[in-house]
Amino acid sequence: MTKPQKLLWLALVGLAIFLFWWQLPPKLEQIEIQGSTMGTYYVVKLVVPDADAVDGEAIKQQIDARLIDLNRSMSTYDPESELSAFNQSDSTEAVVVSNQLGFVLDEAIRLGELSKGALDVTVGPLVNLWGFGPEGRPEKVPTDEDIKQARVRVGLEKIELSGTGLRKFNDGVYVDLSAIAKGYGVDEVADLVLHLGFANAMIDIGGELRVAGYNQQCQPWRVAIEKPVSTERAVQQVVDVSDIGMATSGDYRNYFEQDGQRFSHTIDPATAKPISHKLVSVTVLHPSSMTADGLATALMVMGDEKGLAWAEAIELPVYMIVKTATGFEAKYSAAMAAYLVD
Template sequence: MTKPQKLLWLALIGLAIFLFWWRLPASLEQVEIQGQTMGTYYVVKLVVTNADEIDADAIKLKIDERLIDLNRSMSTYDPESELSRFNQQSSTDAVVISNQLAFVLDEAIRLGELTDGALDVTVGPLVNLWGFGPEGRPEQVPSAEQISDARRRIGLDKIELSGGGLRKFNDDVYVDLSAIAKGYGVDEISDLVTRLGFDNSMVDIGGELRVKGHNRNRKSWRVAIEKPVTTERAVQQIVEVSNLGMATSGDYRNYFEQDGQRFSHTIDPASAKPIAHKLVSVTVLHPSSMTADGIATALMVMGDEQGLAWAESIELPVYMIIKTDDGFAAKYTQSMAQYLVQ
């Protein structure tokens, strides 16, 4: 290539770069939509070029319709939901269920097997017994006899999901998807706003998240991992993510105390009791918020030593906060380090 040709080529490249940046909007804006679902809040953030051109009310209507549909399918607080009707029936025959309920159950069963039972969506009788389900808190700590009776009803071997539908092998089996359904809701709303034409978004349902693309500053989204204290809202760590789901499980807000002892809402299926170790918060990153949600619960059950080793074995980005005599300590997997903002 001759010198004049090189100069012409460089000039054309420079012009192309100039035109590219010139065509970009000077700044981006953010539309925020809020509401209530699943007993908590939701926030959807959409990055747009002109917020005045966005019909936020119409988008919120579509979001609410989808979330109402999910609740009608999977809520254990709604006695008429698809899942509640299955729990209430005494028949052990297979029941045809919706595709979305089957999808979530299939992932819950897969994660239950993957975590050797640490995630168990049949643990509902124990959750209710200890007062963290729709039935409310008991007046006293359950007796050994009550715990033994509830244990008889739990286990993934008590249900079967197949082409014929969902069946239970005991008539009093109770399925509770609260450890994974919220994450599924996040995934569904994230995909919904993408179908509506928004490639850059953040969806947050009660602290479970999924982000796509970039924020209004054209950078990866920055999300806070909360410090596990009940006296204030404080930041433990900032993570920078894009095109990922993020879920946090912790026992520092949902618990009760009796006779000086603290009882976590996270139930260990193996012991049939609330967890008693010092792991207080787990954050998991995964392309699916649903999967991250389920794994975060499983890791809370495992505890920091077993849980961290398990997460390292599958190269999963995980951040843990452990209670110490002096406050809190953090542990995280090697694959999480790249997302932490120093």
């Protein structure tokens, strides 16, 4: 090797070493903020260059304040919330609602119409009748007459949202936003931390998620879809996600049994009874966790066959778990395939 060739070789080696080190991801740290809200937990993970430079307690105070405000607006478990005041009122005159309550209601109504009533936030009287609301479980399964009386108070046509004015056309209407409010909370916390300058984050409220950017290894966030068993925490499927919301609806934890029959907390507005098909879990991806939350409930009501066909038609990433005689079967839409980890 001549001297010029040797010098060129050394230069190329040096350039290769420089490029290798330049391409290495920066060393990042993760801080975790935890709390409780909406009857469940929340966890916020922030990926940062220097954890010591972040005042986690100050961020937690802002998160808690935002979630407390949200609950005061749309919780049915708080008898003094804005939504509870509407539900308790006998008036059929329009009332002015806050921007956030109006925003969530507007999306709930839109998804209700899109799903042809599978998502119906006026299903509250039936949710309460079957014992899955603030009043707790009744001592016996409702009679057909009980269901008939509650059913006349259910239906999206029984409410109207116009601007910031909300009215009911039946004094017994009861709006329940539990199928969408948790996802909205996730979006609000995500927007808060992004506004504070944290580009890489995961927000989890009771299993509803939104992720931004990348994890501590500078990779997409890796999230597990839970196996639908109530006896343990087990993984069914892992997905890689970034800059997206994720929500799961299932009937394997919130139910009751009576006389050997299992009653799911998911009420089908069409039958006014708990769902009885074999779909036990639905996971949806959407830029908005609120929208994913509402769509997951709608699909849970539809069942696997109708629901998967609908998801395919609107190109929605959906992962379903169906109970079979031999265990569980997974089904997913074409749009979900790109997110699945082998």
